[in-house]
Amino acid sequence: MIPISWYLILAAALFSIGLFGVLARKNAVAILLGVELMLNAVNINLVTFWRYNAPAEVTGQVFAIIVFAVAAAEVAVGLALIISIYRNRNTIVADDLDLMKW
Amino acid sequence: MTFTQVLFLIFAAIILGSAFMVVTTKKMIHAAFWLITTLFGVAALYAMLNAGFLAMVQIVVYVGAIAILFIFAIMLTRKDLRDSDTPLNKNWGVAALIGFLSFGGLLTILNNWTGLLKEAPELSSGMDTISDLGVALLSPNAYLLPFEVASVLLLAALIGSVYVANQAKSE
Numbered sequence: 001m002i003p004i005s006w007y008l009i010l011a012a013a014l015f016s017i018g019l020f021g022v023l024a025r026k027n028a029v030a031i032l033l034g035v036e037l038m039l040n041a042v043n044i045n046l047v048t049f050w051r052y053n054a055p056a057e058v059t060g061q062v063f064a065i066i067v068f069a070v071a072a073a074e075v076a077v078g079l080a081l082i083i084s085i086y087r088n089r090n091t092i093v094a095d096d097l098d099l100m101k102w
Numbered sequence: 103m104t105f106t107q108v109l110f111l112i113f114a115a116i117i118l119g120s121a122f123m124v125v126t127t128k129k130m131i132h133a134a135f136w137l138i139t140t141l142f143g144v145a146a147l148y149a150m151l152n153a154g155f156l157a158m159v160q161i162v163v164y165v166g167a168i169a170i171l172f173i174f175a176i177m178l179t180r181k182d183l184r185d186s187d188t189p190l191n192k193n194w195g196v197a198a199l200i201g202f203l204s205f206g207g208l209l210t211i212l213n214n215w216t217g218l219l220k221e222a223p224e225l226s227s228g229m230d231t232i233s234d235l236g237v238a239l240l241s242p243n244a245y246l247l248p249f250e251v252a253s254v255l256l257l258a259a260l261i262g263s264v265y266v267a268n269q270a271k272s273e
Binding site for chain 1: 104106107110114117118121122124125130133134137140141144147148150151152153155156159160163164167168171172174175176178179188189190191193194196197198200201202204205208209212217218219220221222223225226229231234235238239244245248249252253255256258259260262263264266267269
């Protein structure tokens with residue numbers, strides 16, 4: 001059997017890699033990829049705690065499904081914004097998008 | 103080491119390795135393919151955690167919909183960055199430091215927690231998680247309202263993204 005710590009350490013590592021991607025990538029689409037990695041790490045944690053603490057309840061799985069829906073919504077809006085920005089400014093390098101910078 | 107532990111380590115190596123490639127690889131389209139590998143690995147973990155429905159949803163929604171959306175967006179915005187030398191911005195050292203700090207902080211929190219070696223309880227035989235889940239999602243006494251709110255959120259996001267992406271070029 002696998003102790004719960006293995007899953008939690010894996011999720012922590014995945015979250016940190018995603019955080020690095022969000023902070024370090026130039027391309028705006030790559031930043032969204034990092035956000036996806038972070039959401040997946042959170043979902044692993046939710047399902048793990050469901051399995052190890054309350055497998056008779058369905059709460060943990062319902063929570064994970066809501067996270068799926070929010071992730072899909074986030075990607076749709078984020079990519080629409082990126083495509084709109086690309087049309088208007090012809091770039092998606094996050095450093096160059098300083099329109100609102102004072 | 104038991105068989106399931108070896109299996110877990112293999113999937114963990116796949117997930118972490120491909121996640122690392124997602125954040126460092128130069129070509130965006132390759133990053134999207136590595137993301138698909140990561141998502142398949144996470145789906146395998148769900149299956150190992152006896153959450154078969156979530157594993158299927160992970161493959162259908164993430165690999166089938168979200169990853170394809172990413173590939174579309176990458177292809178539509180491709181001219182950019184194709185020849186650029188580095189995929190990382192100049193602050194990547196600070197970002198790596200923050201990543202390590204967050205990992206270290208999470209490990210410290212885990213280290214101070216007592217339930218760390220807990221093992222999964224046996225599932226009672228005859229338990230049907232999937233039909234329980236379906237009933238819970240559509241029963242007014244359980245999660246009908248959050249479920250409907252999530253669908254309204256998806257609809258709003260869909261309409262919003264069509265509106266945002268469809269605007270004529272402003273001159």
